[in-house]
Amino acid sequence: MAYTATRGQLEGDVRETLERWLPSRLAPSGQSNFEISEFSAPDAGYSGKTVFFTASWNERGGETHREDLVLRTQASDHQLFVEPDAVRQAEVMRMLGRHNDVKTPEIVLTERDPSILGAPFYLMKRVNGRTPSDVPSWHKRGWAVDLTPSERELMCNNALKSLVAVHRISDPDDLTFLRGDLDDADGSTALQRYVTHLHAWYEGCRPDLVVGTDALARAISELVDYTPKTNAEGVVWGDARVGNMSFADDHSVAALFDWETATTGPPDIDLGWWLMFERYLCESLGFSRLPGVPDDAETVRRYEELGGRLTGDISYYTLLAAFVLALITNRLASLLTRDGLDAEIARTYPATAVALVEQYLYEHQRQRKTAP
Known part of the structure; x- marks a missing residue:
């Protein structure tokens, strides 16, 4: 009270x-x-x-x-x-x-x-529309569950079209603004700057990690040592997913939200986050994709079919995404515990993310070792 x-x-x-x-x-x-x-x-x-x-x-x-x-x-x-x-x-x-x-x-x-x-x-x-929920997962409960398979397919296709539209932006002034203090004076690429910034963030978080200390240490070493060589630089949303979209009654995208971590880099960063987050909300929780919702391979295929251009091995970027989510959910667990949630329940959020880190780390190392 x-x-x-x-x-x-x-x-x-x-x-x-x-x-x-x-x-x-x-x-x-x-x-x-x-x-x-x-x-x-x-x-x-x-x-x-x-x-x-x-x-x-x-x-x-x-x-x-x-x-x-x-x-x-x-x-x-x-x-x-x-x-x-x-x-x-x-x-x-x-x-x-x-x-x-x-x-x-x-x-x-x-x-x-x-x-x-x-x-x-x-x-x-305020935008008139509906947004798929994270809690409970939209793959299990909510208005998207009540759609027909064709309606869900349309919703997902429209969502990917919106992501492709973001990645088509190439205005130099926009990129300069998003780049902020991360300049290229040292000749580094946008992806290298992103990983360097992430490494510094990890070092600041490391003493307070709740879950996954060893797994995250191995993951950041992989991300730093095997950063792809690409000069691609465009708009990176930073939190690209259907849960940050509002959909109109005709299943078109009414608005894109939550640009708190927007920056620049290759588009693979966003698609890697997209793929990882859907797995986080679906298979990691024991759910199956609803009819009409594409799996990872189909999502990549549709993204490229709609005009998106990826730069390389997506397994690196799904690992990158899971690592970022593990840092965020570790911090979230601490805050939720501080605010009264049972510590074991709060730990489930980073535990699920760290499990994805370990899974994607294995997949990326296997891909890297078998690549020609």
């Missing part, structure tokens, strides 16, 4: 602040009766705080105007990623959304000043 009261009090404080702060930034001059609805929240997400609400006001002519909005606040009491930056995520969505066929939510405003709500935040317009 104490937690509920505290949460409700915080919600009230935020709503009161927004009712004072938003009118001049959101509504036209001359408006009246500006109000904010009660907040609601999605069931997913731990890297930031997300709430839904509706802002309404009366315009000069007396007509009532409503905006369905999403408030995304940078988490101040926990971190899943090395450098959380909610405003950068909004700027990425705004930038990429200017390209044809890349659908991102419309960003209304951004605010870096933490004194307003206690942390940087952004507002975006």
Whole structure:
């Protein structure tokens, strides 16, 4: 009960602040009766705080105007990623959304000043659509289970088309922005910079790993020692999966979400993550793919058929993806335990990811040794 009261009090404080702060930034001059609805929240997400609400006001002519909005606040009491930056995520969505066929939510405003709500935040317009869930896995329960096989196939094909559209972006200014501080002054490739950054992240996480210390040490050695030689550099979403997509009633993609780890590199990074995450949500939990949902080989085939271009052995990139997920879920386990979840239950998240690391490590080493 104490937690509920505290949460409700915080919600009230935020709503009161927004009712004072938003009118001049959101509504036209001359408006009246500006109000904010009660907040609601999605069931997913731990890297930031997300709430839904509706802002309404009366315009000069007396007509009532409503905006369905999403408030995304940078988490101040926990971190899943090395450098959380909610405003950068909004700027990425705004930038990429200017390209044809890349659908991102419309960003209304951004605010870096933490004194307003206690942390940087952004507002975006709410997208009408449905998103497949992670918990419970969309392979087992939820609206996607109720689709026909042909409808699921259409949904998956549209999802892959959207990923290909992201990977077709080649604007130099976009890549410079996404590259950020990871420049190529030393002559390194985008993939080498990505792996170097990942190695540094791992070293920072290593003392606090909950599960998989030995397996992750072997995996990072493999990833560093056998980094593919490719100069490919394009947009890397960093969390490319159907669970970060909103689908319209016709199963087309309405929006792409969660660009917190967007960077540059070969497109294989995203497809490796896509393949790994579906296995994490499906076979790793003892489920089977629903009819219409492609397996790994078919996903790769469709991605390339739709115009995607991979650079080499996908087994390296599935290992890379599982390694990243193992770092994230190790941190998640610590946070969930801190917040009251049973430690053994919390450990299941990184344990499943580390099992994938070991599986993909074996597959990549076998592939590497048998390659011509």
